[in-house]
Amino acid sequence: MNFLLDEDHLALKQSAAVFLDKEIVLDALLKPGASVDQANYRGNWEKIAAMGWTGITVPESYGGLGLSCVDVAMVLGEMGRTLAPSPFLGNLIGTWALLRLGTEEQKQRILPAVAAGTARLALAVGDAAGDVADHSRELGAERSAQGFLLKGARAFAIDAAGADWLIVDAHNAETGRRGFFLVDTKSDDLTVDIMNWRDLTRQVCDVRLNGCVGEELAPLTPADWAWVRDRILFALAAECAAGTQQILSMTAEYAKERVAFGKPIGSYQAIKHSLADMLGQAECANVAVLYAAWALSEEAPQASLAAAMAKAFAADAYVDCTHRSIQIFGAIGFTWEMKNHLYLKRAHANAELFGNSRAHRSRVIDLAQQAAA
Amino acid sequence: MDFRLPAENDPRRAVVRKWLSEHPKPSGRQLAEAGYTVPHWPKPWGVAAEPELQFIIDEEMGRAGVMPPNLINPVAVNNCAQTLLSHGTDAQHERFLMPALACEEIWCMLFSEPAGGSDLAALRTTARRDGDHYVVKGQKTWTSLAHKAQIGVLIARTDTAAPKHAGLSAFLMDMKSPGVTVRPIIDLSGCKNEYNEVFLDDVRVPADRLLGKEGEGWRIATSQLQTERVALSKPGAIWGAGPSARDLVNGLAVSGHLSDPVVRDEAAKIFIEGELLRLLAYRALSDRMNAKPSGPEGAIRKMLAAPHGQHIVEMAKKVQGPRGMIAGEQPFPSQVGSGKGMFADWDYAFWFSPAVTLGVGTQEILKNIVAERTLGLPRENDPTAKLPWTEINRAKSA
Structure with a gap:
């Protein structure tokens, strides 16, 4: 047993930190009226592609880096810390989905291009309420001469805009069950619109499928979707934990500099105690994410439990700490020109995507009971 | 990084199990002489156990139903004996150490x-x-x-x-x-x-x-407060002993309360806190195994663990309804809860729990320590720190 990060992990984290600190500039988003269009999504993605992170989880046999979830946690954490607007997360999620749900032929066709940065994947599984569970009939798949025809809609699809391939889930009329399909976004029968999403650092999209053709992915077992879902929860949690740590650092520094009544505000216990509470949450969120990363890397039996705990805890910590941060900064923290709101909005967005904390806590109880049995 | 705990077939377990089978109801003296009271100490007092072996010894003792010496004689075993070992004379070691570790002198x-x-x-x-x-x-x-x-x-x-x-x-x-x-x-x-x-x-x-x-009294006193052993076992509600969040969830499952969505959500929050505190304790153990200097993590863990413990026993008390106000009434059937010692009693643990955010540093003092030492916020100014002690009292009475 060794609960500490290896030298290799720390080196990867450090190089990601140096790169992102240099390349990610959020200033354009801090001008009133800014939208995700000013987030330099494409420019950042080109730089990230040059780092080889487009294929971070693509196995080496398909030309990727083949890194484990613990490695991915290092990069994702730095992405979350800097908010790095880019389709990194959407592509990562799409890659996990194809890795687990795709046929060997599909993987060989697509993953090398993803690793090379010449093609991009995204996953679209949310219904109009953002629910990702297997009961939505809002998208149907019917077999035809050309293959499955997909009709309906998906929403809250991270980084679907600009993706070359979408993976969607749909109600398969033939089997009466949920199926996953691969869609080429060049199809005329598909539209993708970026939603008017409060988190300006992320493109979250509406997808309409008007009878476009989908390739069926490999037959699905419940464990397959769980594998993908657990990794998505971990990824969102990793962003949350790192964001929590970042907002804590920013707020502590501000509390040392800002003077009121002749003293830095950080010398008042009301401020100190709130920051100490934030630190406790940041520590717990961090260890939760590392534990989930390890459990997923090892495909350990407690992986689903660890991922659910990490998402539920880290998202709540992030929401609470970004709120406290604005309170400690005072009124200036409430303005558009400060970064605080970018973190606050990312926190709320991550907390709501792929199931809220309460839903995951309910799962935690079931999973813990199963583990104890 | 590897979160795996020592395996069931770890050969180090066999040694401990053998000793326990030969000493099914060990006396304090037997435990102390075997080095199992303070396994992390050098011989002859301990067995110079690295943290992983300590973990194994704690776990095996717990399974064998041995009352841990650090619950019988906590002040000596957890805190003061270490200080005596570091600061005491040979004659003091000879006179005091073994009776303390054997729990013959409390x-x-x-x-x-x-x-x-x-x-x-x-x-x-x-x-x-x-x-x-x-x-x-x-x-x-x-x-x-x-x-x-x-x-x-x-x-x-x-x-x-x-x-x-x-x-x-x-x-x-x-x-x-x-x-x-x-x-x-x-x-x-x-x-x-x-x-x-x-x-x-x-x-x-x-x-x-x-x-x-x-x-040297101040240095000795503060070092005693810091030498507390990493809580290796379950993060129990009261000073690390007594019921844990896992016990709480098991109890609520048995009593049927988990079907109430509000109880379920609260219980899950507490359960997650408990698991994360357990991981933080293991991480502290890894820090020691890798010889990393111990920082303010102990204060952070205490700051988190004390209210966590209160949440555990509060939740159990709340589901009892008015029956919980009957003295001695337990929330769950007696088989729930694997804790040892007086805090294994849920009712007593609840009524005792306000103390855990007061003792060994109040919650407010701990938050000051965490904010100052970890985040580098300005230290509280103590105007009396540099004055001769006699003048402090004169200033007060004037």
């Missing part, structure tokens, strides 16, 4: 005083040198186990002209000495006598009972 810590809770260094008890003795005069309070203890680790002021931290010294005082009066403090639980007041009226302590040198 120890208590004579630190806190009525006039100073959090400001420990302001204590007023004096020890005046008189030939080959010190004469101790003053009053201590909130002393755990004083009513059972043979030995008290006393911090008293030997130099009243020095600043408050510098004038303190540590002693190993015989609690049966003439002039020592122990009076129980009846805490709000009303159940058991956990704390005491100790009156010291011209108690004569032999000079060879001085621990370390004169003036």
Whole structure:
């Protein structure tokens, strides 16, 4: 047993930190009226592609880096810390989905291009309420001469805009069950619109499928979707934990500099105690994410439990700490020109995507009971 | 990075299991002589166990139903014996260590005083040198186990002209000495006598009972508060003992309360906290295995663990409804909960729980420590820190 990060992990984290600190500039988003269009999504993605992170989880046999979830946690954490607007997360999620749900032929066709940065994947599984569970009939798949025809809609699809391939889930009329399909976004029968999403650092999209053709992915077992879902929860949690740590650092520094009544505000216990509470949450969120990363890397039996705990805890910590941060900064923290709101909005967005904390806590109880049995 | 705990077939377990099968109901002396009371200590007291072996020993003892010595004689085993080992003379080791580790002599810590809770260094008890003795005069309070203890680790002021931290010294005082009066403090639980007041009226302590040198009392006292062993086992509700969040969820499952969505959500929050605290404790263990210097993590863990423990017992109490107000009434069938010692009683643990955010540093003091040492926020200014102690008191009375 060794609960500490290896030298290799720390080196990867450090190089990601140096790169992102240099390349990610959020200033354009801090001008009133800014939208995700000013987030330099494409420019950042080109730089990230040059780092080889487009294929971070693509196995080496398909030309990727083949890194484990613990490695991915290092990069994702730095992405979350800097908010790095880019389709990194959407592509990562799409890659996990194809890795687990795709046929060997599909993987060989697509993953090398993803690793090379010449093609991009995204996953679209949310219904109009953002629910990702297997009961939505809002998208149907019917077999035809050309293959499955997909009709309906998906929403809250991270980084679907600009993706070359979408993976969607749909109600398969033939089997009466949920199926996953691969869609080429060049199809005329598909539209993708970026939603008017409060988190300006992320493109979250509406997808309409008007009878476009989908390739069926490999037959699905419940464990397959769980594998993908657990990794998505971990990824969102990793962003949350790192964001929590970042907002804590920013707020502590501000509390040392800002003077009121002749003293830095950080010398008042009301401020100190709130920051100490934030630190406790940041520590717990961090260890939760590392534990989930390890459990997923090892495909350990407690992986689903660890991922659910990490998402539920880290998202709540992030929401609470970004709120406290604005309170400690005072009124200036409430303005558009400060970064605080970018973190606050990312926190709320991550907390709501792929199931809220309460839903995951309910799962935690079931999973813990199963583990104890 | 590897979160795996030592495996069931780890060969190190076999050694411990063999010893336990040969000593099915080990006495305190047997445990101490085997080195299992303080396994992390060097031989002959311990077995120089690395943290992983310590983990194994704790776990195997727990499974065998052995009452851990650190619950029987906590002050000695967790805190003070380590200080005695570091600061004591050979003669003091010879006289005190084995009876303490064997739980044959119970120890208590004579630190806190009525006039100073959090400001420990302001204590007023004096020890005046008189030939080959010190004469101790003053009053201590909130002393755990004083009513059972043979030995008290006393911090008293030997130099009243020095600043408050510098004038303190540590002693190993015989609690049966003439002039020592122990009076129980009846805490709000009303159940058991956990704390005491100790009156010291011209108690004569032999000079060879001085621990370390004169003036080292503050350093010794603070090091004792920091040497507390990493809680390796379950993060129990009260000082790491008693029911854990896993016990709570198991209990709520048995009692059927988990079908209430509000209870379920609260219980899950507490469960997650418990699992994360467990991981933080393991991480502290890994830090020690990798010889990383211990920082303020202990204060962070205490800051998180104390309210966590309160949440565990509060939740259990809440689901009882009015029955929970009946003295001694337990929330769950008796098979729920694997804790040992007096805090295994859920009802008592609940009524005791307000103490855990007061003892060993109040929650507010811990948050100050965490904010100052970890985040580098400005230190609280103590205007009395540099003054000669006698002048502090003059300033107060003026």
